[in-house]
Amino acid sequence: MAEMDQGLKRAVTMRPRDWLDFALTNGAVVYLGTAPTDVATEQGAYGLLPLVPFSKGGETLEATERAARLALTSAPTEQAESLAVLVGVFAARKLGSDIVQTMLRRLLMSSNTLELSPLYLKWVEEGREKGLRNAARLLLQGRFGSVSPEMEQAIANAGHAQLDDFMLHATTETLDELRARLSA
DSSP, rough: OOHHHHHHHHHHHSSSSGGGGGEEEETEEEEETOOOGGGGGGGOOOGGGGGGGTTOOOOSHHHHHHHHHHHHHSOOHHHHHHHHHHHHHHHHHOOOOHHHHHHHHHHHHHHHHHHHHHHHHHHHHHHHHHHHHHHHHHHHHHHHHHOOOHHHHHHOOOOOHHHHHHHHTTTTOOHHHHOOOOOO
């Protein structure tokens, strides 16, 4: 109780720019300069989460990200994203906008949306084929030594099904048989 009275006395005598050091939660004034970073989550006071970057220990990227994650996972759905963005806006004052922007992009991007994107699916497929082509080259090099330019070209021109078929037989067939699989 004495701490709350001290906070009220300080709140009455401070300059206007110092108001960011205080927050009101459930009728009590909280001095954020000495409060722990999780003061906002006690008793479901999610509206205080954006003030975490101003609290003691809250000026780190870890504390900021924790506050933004809590906003997204614990706050009411209609407020969650706005609170997370506001955490980022306030954190940018202490951490810099580039760091916070990267964090918010990572937290707010829906992986479901990304995974259903035709562009993302194309990139995944291209990456898979590139990996198969590289694996085919390495397998041939390991089994037969150097890979001829013709075989390199056959690997580069092979489709997905041909590469899968090639990989299934790469350890048991001769070089000529494998070349024929890539050309089929």
